[in-house]
Amino acid sequence: MKRVLKIIGLILLIMIIIYCNYFVVEKVIYDNDDPSFFGYHAYIVLSGSMEPTIKIGDIVFAKQEDKIEKDDIIVYKEDGGIITHRVVDVIYTDNNELYITKGDANNSKDALELERQDILGTYHFKIPLVGNIVLFLRTKMGLAFLTLLIIIFIILNIDFQKPKEL
DSSP states (O other), X not given: OHHHHHHHHHHHHHHHHHHHHHHHIIIIITOOSSOEETTEEEEEOOSSTTTTTSOTTOEEEEEOOSOOOTTOEEEEEETTEEEEEEEEEEEEOSSOEEEEEEOTTOSSOOSOEXXXXXXXXXXXXXXXXXXXXXXXXXXXXXXXXXXXXXXXXXHHTSOOOOOOOO
16 A cells, blocks of 8 residues: 555656646746646636535636637636636627627626637646636645645655665
8 A cells, every 4th residue: 555655656746847848848948837737728717606516626628729619618818817607609700700698697797898819728628626726826835735745745755664685
């Protein structure tokens, strides 16, 4: 059992290191504020407007799609914030499509009519509650906790046995 836990811990540590390095490279070297992984962008949900479908603290993954239809869940920018809502209506004009959205938990449609360029992507899947962990790790306390966890993991994996005599 102890060996299995060590392997799982090592795999998690490697995944965290790869994840962090990827996003650091995207941000620092390529100056990309919205990095993607195989075309998928990750966003942390901060409000309950899409409950019960998507809850606060979920991480949603969205990808640019050629076609957006009624009932698709989309991610878009509004007033500097990022919103995840469902398309409830598509208005076709001569040379444009306008999208009307609404949060599943909201009583009324959103006032803003979105154009295609406002949309960051179409929702594909979510990872429940992991966003809460990510938000915590972005704080000073979270970074200290992660550092402590890594130190404890390294200490637990050091073999303190005496060297065998020849």
